[in-house]
Amino acid sequence: MVKEIDERIIEIDKEIEDILSQECKDEAKMYVLKRERHDLIKMCKNIEPHDKVYLARHKKRPKITEYIEAIFEDFFEQKGDALGKEDGSIFGGIALYKGLPVTVLGHRKGNDLNENLKCNFGMPGPEGYRKALRLMRQAEKFGRPIITFIDTPGAYPGLEAENNGQGSAIAVNLAKMSALRVPIIAIVTGEGSSGGALAIGVANSVLMLENSVYSILSPEGYASILWKDSTRSNEACSMMRLTAQDLKEFNVIDGIIPEPIGGAHLNHKAVFKMVDRYLGRELEKYSKMSPDDLSRHRYKKFRTIDQNYLNII
Amino acid sequence: MKLSVSKLFSKNSTLEKGANDSVVTVQKQEEKINSKEKGENSSDEMLECPKCKQTFKKIDVKENMNVCMACGYHYVVSADRRIRLLVDQGSFRPLKCKVAFSNPLSYPDYEQKIKSLQEKTGLEEAVYTGVGKIDGYDTVIAVMSSKFLMGSMGMAVGEKVTNAFEYADKKKLPIIVFAASGGARMQEGIMSLMQMAKTSAAVEKFNRNGGLYIAVLTHPTTGGVTASFATLGDITLAEPGALIGFAGPRVIEQTIGQKLPEGFQRSEFQQEHGFVDQIVPRDKMRDTLAHILRLHCKRGK
Numbered sequence: 001m002v003k004e005i006d007e008r009i010i011e012i013d014k015e016i017e018d019i020l021s022q023e024c025k026d027e028a029k030m031y032v033l034k035r036e037r038h039d040l041i042k043m044c045k046n047i048e049p050h051d052k053v054y055l056a057r058h059k060k061r062p063k064i065t066e067y068i069e070a071i072f073e074d075f076f077e078q079k080g081d082a083l084g085k086e087d088g089s090i091f092g093g094i095a096l097y098k099g100l101p102v103t104v105l106g107h108r109k110g111n112d113l114n115e116n117l118k119c120n121f122g123m124p125g126p127e128g129y130r131k132a133l134r135l136m137r138q139a140e141k142f143g144r145p146i147i148t149f150i151d152t153p154g155a156y157p158g159l160e161a162e163n164n165g166q167g168s169a170i171a172v173n174l175a176k177m178s179a180l181r182v183p184i185i186a187i188v189t190g191e192g193s194s195g196g197a198l199a200i201g202v203a204n205s206v207l208m209l210e211n212s213v214y215s216i217l218s219p220e221g222y223a224s225i226l227w228k229d230s231t232r233s234n235e236a237c238s239m240m241r242l243t244a245q246d247l248k249e250f251n252v253i254d255g256i257i258p259e260p261i262g263g264a265h266l267n268h269k270a271v272f273k274m275v276d277r278y279l280g281r282e283l284e285k286y287s288k289m290s291p292d293d294l295s296r297h298r299y300k301k302f303r304t305i306d307q308n309y310l311n312i313i
Numbered sequence: 314m315k316l317s318v319s320k321l322f323s324k325n326s327t328l329e330k331g332a333n334d335s336v337v338t339v340q341k342q343e344e345k346i347n348s349k350e351k352g353e354n355s356s357d358e359m360l361e362c363p364k365c366k367q368t369f370k371k372i373d374v375k376e377n378m379n380v381c382m383a384c385g386y387h388y389v390v391s392a393d394r395r396i397r398l399l400v401d402q403g404s405f406r407p408l409k410c411k412v413a414f415s416n417p418l419s420y421p422d423y424e425q426k427i428k429s430l431q432e433k434t435g436l437e438e439a440v441y442t443g444v445g446k447i448d449g450y451d452t453v454i455a456v457m458s459s460k461f462l463m464g465s466m467g468m469a470v471g472e473k474v475t476n477a478f479e480y481a482d483k484k485k486l487p488i489i490v491f492a493a494s495g496g497a498r499m500q501e502g503i504m505s506l507m508q509m510a511k512t513s514a515a516v517e518k519f520n521r522n523g524g525l526y527i528a529v530l531t532h533p534t535t536g537g538v539t540a541s542f543a544t545l546g547d548i549t550l551a552e553p554g555a556l557i558g559f560a561g562p563r564v565i566e567q568t569i570g571q572k573l574p575e576g577f578q579r580s581e582f583q584q585e586h587g588f589v590d591q592i593v594p595r596d597k598m599r600d601t602l603a604h605i606l607r608l609h610c611k612r613g614k
């Protein structure tokens with residue numbers, strides 16, 4: 001449903017733009033269009049899981065580069081895993097957050113095909129995960145909090161990625177992140193798929209944007225594994241419990257960051273403001289914790305993350 | 314608790330759908346080799362090796378640790394047999410960590426599936442954990458079984474593995490994990506994914522406290538298990554010819570649009586790429602593990 005609404009909104013926006021560019025503006029038509037747009041957006045108040053998947057993958061959804069630009073200051077980009085490769089699908093560096101030095105990193109998606117080819121559509125290879133770990137270890141050395149932005153279709157399933165130890169790179173991140181002695185805040189901004197998302201997600205607090213999704217696998221992949229039919233992905237979306245609301249209930253995430261009705265792409269500024277507010281609150285929460293307590297807190301969080309469902313006899 | 318000998322392994326029921334073809338092929342071989350235990354005329358049953366195509370009496374192959382006499386092809390071996398091949402006789406006892414069935418996604422028929430697998434395999438879940446002696450050295454042992462829903466990792470597997478590391482940490486014992494897994498337990502969704510973080514964190518804690526972890530990668534070790542505790546060993550061994558990787562071969566072929574090279578993601582490939590210390594045939598496994606344990610033991614046994 002949201003897909004159709006979104007397509008219609010794009011049409012409306014184009015029509016409004018046309019009217020605005022004309023000398024003699026058709027105010028009446030403009031009114032009707034704006035009204036329709038307003039009503040359409042209102043219809044997005046209660047949406048299905050597969051609608052959320054659509055929004056989570058929306059081309060115009062804010063990207064990590066835009067979050068950094070809007071929320072942080074004095075950003076200094078760091079590249080490379082220092083082991084032989086730069087992986088553009090992980091973007092990160094050092095920045096100031098309200099004057100406090102932090103390490104910020106995450107999956108990078110592009111705005112067009114050309115950009116996406118450079119960052120492999122946000123699908124890291126092992127080098128990307130090793131780059132992320134290099135940045136995080138440095139953050140620990142200098143006592144900087146770490147903020148990660150998660151938005152990936154998954155770790156890249158390619159030949160070279162396997163040659164270079166995709167599985168091991170993810171595993172090492174999970175292990176090392178669990179013990180880091182600085183605060184880690186992870187924010188799922190778009191799609192968080194599989195170990196490729198978790199590999200930068202072992203955080204003290206995991207937040208999700210209201211319409212983002214986080215799952216073991218893409219719904220298409222899930223459908224094709226379980227039913228051998230990737231076209232049943234809408235069904236999979238409902239089955240998988242991948243929405244922020246589900247995951248909050250599962251105790252897998254700690255908070256949900258509200259989005260404008262109709263999705264984050266409709267009002268970037270409002271999203272940045274909200275993310276900023278939540279991030280500030282989380283960082284404040286951990287600012288008084290000792291390094292030992294921070295790693296203990298994170299360990300315990302993941303040690304007991306399944307406690308609502310796990311029954312030890 | 315004693316493990317029952319692997320019983321008849323019925324077709325289809327335990328094959329995780331979507332598993333890659335080579336895994337399934339070997340799985341079927343394993344079915345063949347294990348499917349005769351109830352039969353009386355099993356001594357004459359023949360088995361064609363999937364690798365060298367030579368035919369042997371099944372009973373002889375079984376006698377040979379489920380390894381082909383001609384080419385050394387390693388058939389899958391059940392968890393209980395693996396333990397018997399490994400530990401000093403009578404020294405093994407299971408760890409107490411019983412996890413009740415749980416179905417976080419309310420996945421249809423999941424409970425029946427688990428129950429029937431428990432009956433068929435005699436295992437509670439896809440991993441079996443305990444403590445035993447190898448050549449006199451006390452060690453914690455975790456053995457995964459690819460016969461139990463492709464050794465997929467759900468909450469029970471994650472908890473048992475974590476518990477084994479915590480036990481080893483507490484008792485200051487080394488730990489040996491025999492990995493065999495098709496990856497995440499799809500039926501448990503995000504809860505399965507979280508087991509990757511939980512187990513990896515437990516390995517890291519054990520690691521920081523100075524514990525020795527030997528990972529043995531057996532056929533197949535893929536997906537979420539490869540991307541968590543299986544690749545975090547101080548020492549990594551592999552059985553010959555095991556499929557070891559993160560993404561399944563079929564997914565990779567679809568992604569890159571070409572056939573994969575011969576031997577891709579096999580133990581030998583992983584060793585060439587620097588991820589395996591030694592490839593150890595099954596008949597040398599016990600001695601090799603004893604060797605490593607000896608080198609980590611400060612004095613005597």
Ligand SMILES: [Zn+2]
Nearest residue numbers: 362365381384
């Ligand atoms: Zn053979």
